[in-house]
Amino acid sequence: MTENHNKILTPELKAKLSKIKHLALDMDGTIYLGSQLFPFTIDFLDSMDKAGVGHSFLTNNPTKSVADYLHKLEGMGIKATEDNMYTTSLAAIDYIKKTHPEAKRLFMLGTPSMVSQFEKAGFEACADDPDDVPDVLVVAFDTTLVYPRLCRAAWWASQGIPYVATNPDRVCPTDQRVVLVDCGSLQKCIEHATGRRPDIVLGKPDPTMLQGIMDRHGLKPEEIAMIGDRIYTDTAMAHNAGAVGVLVLSGETTLETAEKVRQDAATNPNPEFYPPDVIVRDIKELGELIIESKKA
Secondary structure (H helix, E strand, C coil): CCCCCCCCCCHHHHHHHHCCCEEEECCECCCEECCEECCCHHHHHHHHHHCCCEEEEEECCCCCCHHHHHHHHHHCCCCCCHHHEEEHHHHHHHHHHHHCCCCCEEEEECCHHHHHHHHHCCCEECCCCCCCCCCEEEECCCCCCCHHHHHHHHHHHHCCCCEEECCCCCEECCCCCCCEECHHHHHHHHHHHHCCCCCEECCCCCCHHHHHHHHHHCCCHHHEEEEECCHHHHHHHHHHHCCEEEEECCCCCCHHHHHHHHHHHHHCCCCCCCCCCEEECCHHHHHHHHHHHCCC
16 A cells, blocks of 8 residues: 555544545546556556446546447447547536536537537537637637637637636647647736636536535445546546545656645645545556445
8 A cells, every 4th residue: 555645444434434435536547547458447446336336437638529439449449338438528518508508619629529529419500700709718728728728718818708718737748758738828828918717617626526426326425536647637626516626646646746645635625636535556546445434
């Protein structure tokens, strides 16, 4: 187990983990990194199934449609259905339908795969044309972004069009030698150019996605654990939803950073970030803890 954190399964931790009925699993940095599945992921999912603990895959990365994510998981040997997936694209679709029920036409910074998810939900994509006025501007992590479309998005933001961002992530984790500029950085670019921030930033740490999973499976907050590699999104969302927050050290966050967050929270009544309930090396270690906690 992770040194200095879970050497002893305390009664408090055992009681917390014994209540877990469902796992909300971040994807990149948690079950795989970039294009490489962690070698323990499939065994972990199988052991959780046998222990009666369900799971959902939850990601702030909207670049792929649900169908594309399921295809990617299948290619890695993971069997999943649409019921196992909840993405920021789905969260944005649900939000727009709820708050702007009349909206049909969207200007989107997003990949063709993401755009197809919105079209499947009944929306239409606006052209890069000042006369094709959208009902809502949607800014997402766009790996196909070209400069003119960024400028058009900034124009619509400056015109007061309702503005939804899919996620706050500054960068996307990768096993390649490159920095993948994510949605949060695009928002900052638009803000610097126009002074306009999004009306809402969905995705983690906003609790909407986790609440959606709880509603779907009839779960109480203490019965679901959010597992991810980022304190400022994954475990922050768990805190915001009242769920159990588990930090894995297999992605972005280092043990040193996690320790600093814990120290700050211990001395600051209003910390910038709340520490996770559990810190583990990876999901393999988490699985061992959960199974041990459920023993009589």
